[in-house]
Amino acid sequence: MPEDSRTTTIQEVKGASHKSCMIKWQKRWENSSTGRTFYEFFPSVEQKRHLDDPDKATYGVILQLQTGYSILNAHRIRVGINASPLCECGALESTEHYLLECCIHEAHRGELLKALHKLCGVTVLDIKTLLNTDDHPYIPGWRETITSELSKYIKATGRFMKKQPVSDKPRSDIHN
Structure with missing residues (x-):
């Protein structure tokens, strides 16, 4: 089946939308003047924060x-x-x-x-x-x-x- 006639799934649209939002969010985070202390430890918006200590x-x-x-x-x-x-x-x-x-x-x-x-x-x-x-x-x-x-x-x-x-x-x- 040719690539052009393939149906786009909802999951693909959601994935592309998420990726686009993350790119925009990352650019805003890098250029923002607020939250710079937090930025020092979390420079990436995609970075997961884990609860390492049970408390x-x-x-x-x-x-x-x-x-x-x-x-x-x-x-x-x-x-x-x-x-x-x-x-x-x-x-x-x-x-x-x-x-x-x-x-x-x-x-x-x-x-x-x-x-x-x-x-x-x-x-x-x-x-x-x-x-x-x-x-x-x-x-x-x-x-x-x-x-x-x-x-x-x-x-x-x-x-x-x-x-x-x-x-x-x-x-x-x-x-x-």
Whole structure:
């Protein structure tokens, strides 16, 4: 049967439409001025994001750190929630500070580096290593190991734990 007389299926139309949309979306993503922090870790719109750690709350924290939209004070001040962008140690509390610099979490960071060195050969911590989603071309399971160890660090620091004020007084904003 000649190619010209062949019937086009709905699946082919959907596939071509999807491909066209993905190409347009990728171009917009590459040329956009917003979401650049997230773009550093997810440059491709087709890239799948996997839940490497079974703890959804910790995965959510990692996503916050990747996007820059987190409960860290540097972000909270940008959105008008906090009065100070500073960490308890006195430095600007950014993602980089929390993961790489804060003296309050130095012991936990040391444990993270020790584990990553033993398991993956990582000798220096940096944002790309900790938050990028790409797997290593020669080390199978590299990304899962890093995500798992980063999850342990996040839990150990306690920085992203929900802190609810405890009070015996009834709340005046709740009406029975």
